[in-house]
Amino acid sequence: MPEKTEVAEPVALRVRHQAWWRTHGPVLAVISLGGGIGALARYGLVQLLPTRPGQLPWGTFVVNVSGCFLIGVLMVLITEVWTAHRLVRPFLGVGILGGYTTFSTYANEIRALLQPGTVLIAVAYLLMSLAGAMLAVVCGAWLTRVLAEREGRA
Template sequence: MAGGSGTLLGAIALGGMAGAVLRHGLAVAFPHDPGGFPWATFAVNVSGCLLIGVLMVFITEVWTAPRLVRPFLGVGVLGGYTTFSTYAVEVQQALAVGAPRTALLYLAGSLVAALTAVRLGLTLTRLATGARHRRSAG
């Protein structure tokens, strides 16, 4: 493949495989009933959002990352680790078994917690490293 895109895709694929295996392991270790709150998926998605905030500060504000770090960790590992599709299916399953409160709490709670986690990851990493957010002109 021209321009190293094979290497790039390989890094993303390897990272995605690692993230997906970790997520699957957590889902197996912490199962839930269809009408129950899916804590494993919730924890995976929120922790993945926290980690993407941490990662983005490190690779954009703290140090210059090698070319494949962002695709491997950000797209691959964290992309394979987090799961919007499982989140959507679990909301639908909760509705299907007659647990609309659980579905709504999970639907809204995941969104709020995930966005909060990204912000927290960014803020805490900047505080810990002394990095300063670069604002773009314009």
Template structure:
């Protein structure tokens, strides 16, 4: 009985994991720093989380256009920046906890506005940054 499992063709490998770890540490530190600068006040919109999530959406739009349509990047660039830095910078878990905390008597409207405002602004930031990046790259190449 052979228990050897053959390696998969798309094996991740240590360099990719290291790039994700380094990027994640940098992104998480940036998020923590902004949370210290903009502490959330009870019953109010948590602006630090809103900001990192919307900025992260805009940056992922730029990154995806650049690495899929403009450049042939180094194989570690997407894991480093996309998964690592932007994954560490943005936070769905904190967002979910904050929305839950705001969906209480007296702050339900703030919670609903934060929930839908974050989603709308995130989608808009991604679409806008992708369109602007494509426009800028098209002008530079012509």
């Protein structure tokens, strides 16, 4: 006859597993859904601004800077203006904006530009993207605060 601990242990693991999915399952679902939406939006925008070899990749630049602006807006809205549902930040911030922005493409484009004749473009792209992203977050947060105060919500 099996001991009580042999039977109780799988039941306890199953209960913990179910509790984990009840807590984290919805978060993972909204991140996945948002990531797909964000990736599709990025793809569409990059198709409008195609990158030509040896030139600055404007599509990725616009995507990353606009995504940083939107994360600045989002963070002010969900931390200072609204009382947001627990799934809003994972859906919009991690999912949509995480799927929309792309560090990997940015890094790969810099690597591709590090060729004789385009090194200065690579350095300019690297610095413009970093400065543009930081400035965009600050501007997005600032503008959102100004507009929220005007509406009397902050």
